[in-house]
Amino acid sequence: MSDLKVLVVGASIAGPMAAYWLAEAGAEVTIIERYPALRSGGQNIDIRTCGVTVVRKIPGLEAALKASLAPLEDNKAMKIVDDQDRPYITIKGTGDAEQQSLVSEYEIFRDDLSRILHDFTKGNERIRYVFGEQVASLRQEKDRVFVEFANGKLPPSNSDLVVAADGATSRTRALGMECKVRDHIEPLNAWAGYCTVPRNLLRGGKMALFSTSTPGRATMIAPDHHLGRNRIVLMSSYPRSAVTAEVMRPFREAVKAGDGATKQFLAQHFRGHPRYEEIMPAVRASDNLYASEAVQVKAPSLHKGRFVLIGDAGYAAGPVGTGTSLAITGAYLLAGEINNHPGDLAAGLRSYESRMQPIIQDMQQIPPGFPGIMTPQAPWALSLRNAVIQVIAALITASEFVPIAKLFSWVAATFSSSFGTDKYNIPEYNWKS
Incomplete structure (x- = not known):
């Protein structure tokens, strides 16, 4: 496991989080981002349920988030x-x-969360960032993935695993899953x-x-x-x-x-x-x-050979308040299950998918009447x-x-998983690093 070389595509939230945990599992990680730097701006995003559980597993991260809340x-x-x-x-x-x-309770701007996760990972000797680069092509060859890059900042190279974390309209997903960019997207x-x-x-x-x-x-x-x-x-x-x-x-x-x-x-x-x-x-x-x-993204599978999806690239949740928590949780479980299956990457990826699918199914549920209840069509x-x-x-x-407030909290949790407690039994892992 210690010499596993991983390419992560996307430096927003899921990518740095995956890099952190993959490094804990002993992997060497390169993160590429097609933009020349971390993107500024963005909306308020939430961290809830299992996302909070995972954040608390990284020393100092919860305090850093609380210091930068909206x-x-x-x-x-x-x-x-x-x-x-x-x-x-x-x-x-x-x-x-x-x-x-x-x-x-963790209302934070997207760019602030990206910056914090970047700061928590950029100094790690097992993690390297390359901005202004993207995947031009990839080809799986036995136990490697051969990747060519579009902008010449990296030479063609082999990776043991390629992780797509580049959003709902992921170009990398289209290459790795051999589909079109808008396949598996539900508007x-x-x-x-x-x-x-x-x-x-x-x-x-x-x-x-x-x-x-x-x-x-x-x-x-x-x-x-x-x-x-x-x-x-x-x-x-x-x-x-x-x-x-x-x-x-x-x-x-x-x-x-x-x-x-x-x-x-x-x-x-x-x-x-x-x-x-x-x-x-x-x-x-x-x-x-x-x-x-x-x-919403509903991919038929989260992995194909040595290519895997995390975050919005694999299971964008839409406007239900769970997307960030899914991304954080998926990144943790991916690295954790690879960590738990040393020498058998295929088994680790299967276990990751098995653990994630019930969480995705629950957290992608759209409450009745949503989002129309927030933006009604008719004056009445x-x-x-x-x-x-x-x-x-x-x-x-x-x-x-x-x-009454407690009653509404109970009703809200029944209405949408994002208002409830963490019920997903997120495991602890004995990290190699």
């Missing part, structure tokens, strides 16, 4: 507001990492755009504001670590019954055409939305806009949702946050 008030608050920014309800964390609410008729804007639309406040308009539109304005800047998320959904190719075509074409076309599409799509005249100029001024379609549906929210807020206030 700067929400008390690190855990968001208001769902009307078109005048008057709150229907304020959503707070539970204070219990084992039973979280819609707002996570959800929803999308979102994320950017950091050089303006403080919250006017110094540290409470994220979530506003909705029909048909199926929502924005969230959140504070940034730097004063004078905000993070903005613009999201939209269409009826799940709609023909995907028709409703998603304008968004897909805009994203394919680049940032200018995407900003123009967003400006047209959100016309009439609350605070439109403030939000859209700020979005136009951003220099790190990222837009993506909400999808939006009014009904707001009325229900106001009733819930009144009940919680009347109960002084005790019995």
Whole structure:
């Protein structure tokens, strides 16, 4: 096991996490990333259930995460507001990492989490990062994978294992599984755009504001670590019954055409939305806009020979709050099962897949009515949702946050696995390193 050479493709979250644990198992790891550096910007992401369990296994990582949480008030608050920014309800964390609410106890920006994981791994003598590189081709030959690279920063080389961790639309998955890029992707008729804007639309406040308009539109304005800047998320959904190719075509074409076309599409799509005249100029001024379609990835297998999928490349969860935790857990279990099968990589990969599949099946479950419940299509549906929210807020206030809040926590955990406890029996491994 000590001379196992692993190529990991993708340096965002799953890749560095896999590298950390593979190094603990004694492997030599090279991580390549097609972008020239870690990407800045991105939305709030959550760490929940089994993700928390794995984070706590890395000395110092939980403390590093807590030191860089998104700067929400008390690190855990968001208001769902009307078109005048008057709150229907304020959503707070539970204070219990084992039973979280819609707002996570580990609410962190994607770029901050990537930076932290990079910092935890870049000094490891068994781990090497190469930015600005991607796989051009790969070919499995007996007990090796021959890889050629696109940009010349690495020579053609053999690896014992190639790990695809490059996202839901993984190009590496297409090469390794011999399929098309969009094979095994299930669209959800929803999308979102994320950017950091050089303006403080919250006017110094540290409470994220979530506003909705029909048909199926929502924005969230959140504070940034730097004063004078905000993070903005613009999201939209269409009826799940709609023909995907028709409703998603304008968004897909805009994203394919680049940032200018995407900003123009967003400006047209959100016309009439609350605070439109403030939000859209700020979005136009951003220099790190990222837009993506909400999808789930359901690959028929997580590995083929000496090629394996982790994170969104293998099991993107969509907008249900479990994707980051799946990525963190999958990276840990992959390395752990390889560690537990020294000299038999095939058995380790089979064991990884066997352990992951029930977790994936559970954490990919989409709650009833989601995501439409957050972005209603019709005015009457939006009014009904707001009325229900106001009733819930009144009940919680009347109960002084005790019995009713606990009841809602139980209901939420039944509604979605991301609100529950870690029930997956994540094993301990006797690491070789």
